[in-house]
Amino acid sequence: MTYLIGVDLGGTFIKTALVSREGKLVHKVEIPSEGERGPDGVIINIIRSVKSVVKEKGVDLKKVKAIGIGSPGPMDTKNGIVRKAVNLPGWVNIPLRDRIQSAFGIPANLENDANAAAYAEYWKGAGQNACLMIAYTLGTGVGGGIIIEGKLIRGTNDCAGELGHMTIVPDGDPCACGNRGCLESYASANSLVRRAMAKIKSGAQTILRQWIDEGKPLTSKLIDEARLAGDSFSRDAMIEAGTYLGLGMSAVVSALNPDIIVVGGGMMKAGEVLLEPARVEVKRRVFAEHFAKLKILPARLGNDAGVIGAAGLLIERGIVR
Numbered sequence: 001m002t003y004l005i006g007v008d009l010g011g012t013f014i015k016t017a018l019v020s021r022e023g024k025l026v027h028k029v030e031i032p033s034e035g036e037r038g039p040d041g042v043i044i045n046i047i048r049s050v051k052s053v054v055k056e057k058g059v060d061l062k063k064v065k066a067i068g069i070g071s072p073g074p075m076d077t078k079n080g081i082v083r084k085a086v087n088l089p090g091w092v093n094i095p096l097r098d099r100i101q102s103a104f105g106i107p108a109n110l111e112n113d114a115n116a117a118a119y120a121e122y123w124k125g126a127g128q129n130a131c132l133m134i135a136y137t138l139g140t141g142v143g144g145g146i147i148i149e150g151k152l153i154r155g156t157n158d159c160a161g162e163l164g165h166m167t168i169v170p171d172g173d174p175c176a177c178g179n180r181g182c183l184e185s186y187a188s189a190n191s192l193v194r195r196a197m198a199k200i201k202s203g204a205q206t207i208l209r210q211w212i213d214e215g216k217p218l219t220s221k222l223i224d225e226a227r228l229a230g231d232s233f234s235r236d237a238m239i240e241a242g243t244y245l246g247l248g249m250s251a252v253v254s255a256l257n258p259d260i261i262v263v264g265g266g267m268m269k270a271g272e273v274l275l276e277p278a279r280v281e282v283k284r285r286v287f288a289e290h291f292a293k294l295k296i297l298p299a300r301l302g303n304d305a306g307v308i309g310a311a312g313l314l315i316e317r318g319i320v321r
């Protein structure tokens with residue numbers, strides 16, 4: 001049996017998995033990134049995580065064909081360089097791929113983390129057999145990915161698939177990227193909280209007011225708990241986020257005519273209360289032909305998508321046959 005390794009480098013944790021050539025997750029480890037130790041310290045941790053994932057499973061490192069890494073961007077995937085990683089201090093022009101390659105003497109590959117998660121859903125998740133798949137990740141921010149006939153669309157400067165930064169409201173709410181009115185400012189967990197808080201402060205009736213007074217921090221999870229407890233304000237907040245998501249999707253659907261859109265990320269614990277308004281909004285805005293065969297589905301791989309996709313892209317790139 002031959003193996004691949006997938007690494008999901010995040011601001012807080014490094015997740016590393018042993019994955020079979022067929023895409024089965026065999027074993028996974030998770031260790032703190034320790035970003036405060038700078039790029040060298042984080043790279044040492046990545047190397048440590050690769051060694052421990054094979055050791056814990058009793059697999060000989062010689063059976064590992066290649067190592068795929070998903071990292072926050074922007075980046076140069078062709079040359080394996082992380083240009084900048086917002087949540088990792090000191091990461092400017094780090095040749096991460098070559099550092100990992102020389103540590104183990106086997107090929108490595110660098111990809112955008114959201115693209116890796118999107119590819120995983122195409123390879124082994126909700127988007128299998130899609131002709132043209134679009135993925136959204138609704139977390140702190142909004143990530144995306146585009147896969148056409150099995151190929152990840154990376155774009156001229158490795159910046160394709162930034163679906164969270166499509167403008168959906170002219171001169172709308174400010175976004176972390178510097179633009180205003182991005183989808184991320186309306187459909188991310190952060191924006192859900194920010195918009196709900198503004199409405200609560202201006203007098204909206206909701207159980208959340210009492211929970212906040214009791215000292216609970218307002219999070220997207222708390223809003224979903226309130227929704228499940230029957231709070232109509234919280235339900236409406238979710239429907240609003242889902243409607244904006246659908247608004248963003250409708251532009252992509254008009255441009256690319258996908259057959260499957262997969263939606264994942266922490267916020268998707270709320271599930272259909274986000275997806276159903278998105279479907280309604282897309283249907284309202286696109287041609288009947290666009291909507292006829294379109295499926296908008298929840299992601300299936302959860303927190304494992306990043307590591308599985310990082311491994312899968314080794315095959316997509318032709319590094320592993």
Ligand SMILES: [Zn+2]
Pocket residue numbers: 164165166175176177178179182184
């Ligand atoms: Zn933005």
